[in-house]
Amino acid sequence: MVKAVVLGAAGGIGQPLALLLKTNPLVTELGLYDIVNTPGVAADLSHIATPAKVEGYLPPDDGLAKTLRGADIVVIPAGVPRKPGMTRDDLFKINAGIVHDLAVGIATTAPRAFVLVISNPVNSTVPIVAEVFRKQGIFDPRRLFGVTTLDVVRASTFVAEIIGDLSKSSDIVVPVVGGHSGVTIVPLLSQSSHPLPAEVNTERLEALTNRIQFGGDEVVKAKDGTGSATLSMAYAGAEFATKVIRALAGEKGLVAPSYVHLDADREGGATVRREIGRDLDYFSTNVEIGPNGVERIVPLGNLSDYERQLIAAAVPELATNIEKGATFQRAPPAKV
Numbered sequence: 001m002v003k004a005v006v007l008g009a010a011g012g013i014g015q016p017l018a019l020l021l022k023t024n025p026l027v028t029e030l031g032l033y034d035i036v037n038t039p040g041v042a043a044d045l046s047h048i049a050t051p052a053k054v055e056g057y058l059p060p061d062d063g064l065a066k067t068l069r070g071a072d073i074v075v076i077p078a079g080v081p082r083k084p085g086m087t088r089d090d091l092f093k094i095n096a097g098i099v100h101d102l103a104v105g106i107a108t109t110a111p112r113a114f115v116l117v118i119s120n121p122v123n124s125t126v127p128i129v130a131e132v133f134r135k136q137g138i139f140d141p142r143r144l145f146g147v148t149t150l151d152v153v154r155a156s157t158f159v160a161e162i163i164g165d166l167s168k169s170s171d172i173v174v175p176v177v178g179g180h181s182g183v184t185i186v187p188l189l190s191q192s193s194h195p196l197p198a199e200v201n202t203e204r205l206e207a208l209t210n211r212i213q214f215g216g217d218e219v220v221k222a223k224d225g226t227g228s229a230t231l232s233m234a235y236a237g238a239e240f241a242t243k244v245i246r247a248l249a250g251e252k253g254l255v256a257p258s259y260v261h262l263d264a265d266r267e268g269g270a271t272v273r274r275e276i277g278r279d280l281d282y283f284s285t286n287v288e289i290g291p292n293g294v295e296r297i298v299p300l301g302n303l304s305d306y307e308r309q310l311i312a313a314a315v316p317e318l319a320t321n322i323e324k325g326a327t328f329q330r331a332p333p334a335k336v
Contacts, residue, residue, distance in 0.1 A: 002245055003029035005071040005110075007064075007102050008078025009056065010034035010041050012230035013118060013237065017077060018045060020238035022052050026245050032056040033067040034078070064102070068109040072248060075147075075241055076102055076129075077118040081228040084220055088121040088181050088321075096328050099125045103132035111138040114244050114293060115145065118237050122146040122180040122259055123318060126282060127325030130261060142293030145244070146259025148185075148284045150229065150236035151176040154215045155187045158208060163194060176212070177285045177300055178314040179321065180259055185213040186314050190304040205306070247289040259284035260294055268297030275300045278315050282322050 004021050008014045009032035021027055022045045030045070030052040032038045042056025057063030068074065079095035082088075099119050106115060106129075119125050126146040133139035155176055160169035173193040178186040187209055189196060196205070211218070219229040243256045261282055262269030273279055286298035303311070 001028050002026055002072050002248055003031060003070050004052075004241065004245065005031040005033070005067055005074045005113075007033050007067070007074060007076045008119070010037040011077060011079075012081055012227055013077035013234050015041055016231055016234035017075065017118075017237050017241075019048075020234060021075075021241065022048050022054065023050055024238075024242060024245065025051060026242075026249055027052045029070070030054045031067040031071060033058075033064055035059060038063075064105040065109045068105060068113070071106075071110040071113045073114045073116065073241060073244055074106055074110060075116045075118065075237060077233070077237065078102060079119040081230065082120065082216065082220055083228070084225050091120050092124055092324065092328075095119050095121075095125060096128055096325070099128050100132060100328070103129040104136075107133055107136035107138055111136070112143070114143050114248070116147050116237070116241055116244065117145065118147045118233065120181070121321060122148065123184060123282070123321035124325035124328070126259055126261075127322050128328055131326055140293070141261035141264040142295075144261065144264075145240070145294075146180060146282070146284065147237050147240050148176065148180045148257050148259050149240040150233050151180065151185050151187070151212060151215075151284075152257050153232065153236045153239070155189075155192075155212045158211055158215075159189070159192055159194060159196065162196060162200065162204075162208065168194060175286060175300075176257055177283070178311065179282075179284055179318045181321070182213055182317070183310075184314040184318050184321070186307065186310045187212045188300070188303065188307055190307060191301060202306075209310070243289055247291055250291060252290070254289045255286050255298065256289060257284055258287050258294075260287055260297065262297065264294035265297040268299065271299045272297060275303075276311055276315055278319065280315065280318060280322065281326075283318070 038056035046054040155174035156172040175188040288296040
């Protein structure tokens with residue numbers, strides 16, 4: 001018996017994400033919330049012959065609280081998508097307030113739920129949620145996740161393209177660490193389950209790394225102002241949510257990448273801090289997920305010289321992103 005909730009369920013990520021969760025046989029209830037159109041999305045999904053009972057709410061009449069009541073897992077894709085010319089700072093100015101208000105609702109109504117943050121910029125929005133929870137006295141770092149799975153999905157796909165066999169893409173595993181934007185995304189291609197062909201030289205390696213880091217820009221440009229990476233993000237979000245749901249159901253040994261507070265596993269987090277050479281609060285790496293959330297933070301392991309350079313470039317940017325999220329929570333901008 002698992003109740004999953006999608007906050008931002010009528011949007012470009014929210015609708016396909018809700019569809020994928022509706023098809024998950026472990027989900028018995030699916031709560032949908034957005035500022036528009038959610039009852040219609042819920043009605044549409046409710047006709048699908050899978051176990052989950054679907055309900056959709058709008059803000060009036062305590063719609064957020066009704067959606068969250070009894071939630072085991074809450075996924076947040078709410079907010080505006082990135083458009084051409086829009087920076088992560090532009091996104092932050094809009095999405096930070098949205099995520100903050102949803103976090104207050106979660107803290108009030110579903111304080112023990114696992115919370116999966118998709119809303120960008122994840123490097124900053126996860127700290128916003130954490131600070132809201134801390135103020136409410138319910139912060140448990142093991143139960144808060146930034147969803148970075150799309151970076152791994154892209155890395156797997158792009159490596160399969162280079163190998164020349166897309167049928168292997170679902171089997172290829174490339175650890176991607178750091179954060180979830182631009183240079184903070186660090187693919188550990190030296191640890192790929194399927195090694196790159198010998199003819200991949202430094203120039204091609206750098207091009208592949210850049211493509212993984214800025215894959216979102218590729219989609220924004222291709223959509224020509226009509227949207228961002230919504231479908232692939234919904235797929236990646238559902239993949240990660242499914243692992244969390246399986247862990248809730250008692251499955252052991254589930255490992256997935258996530259942007260987490262490094263105190264979720266103090267020993268593992270301390271190791272990662274030593275590996276990156278800085279005392280950051282948040283970092284994305286593989287984590288083992290159990291019925292209580294993060295069971296173990298997996299160290300980065302052996303890195304190439306190039307990967308160490310990428311981490312050195314990522315860490316200062318991550319520190320700035322983290323501080324921006326935490327500062328927003330401590331002193332929210334005045335409403336105009």
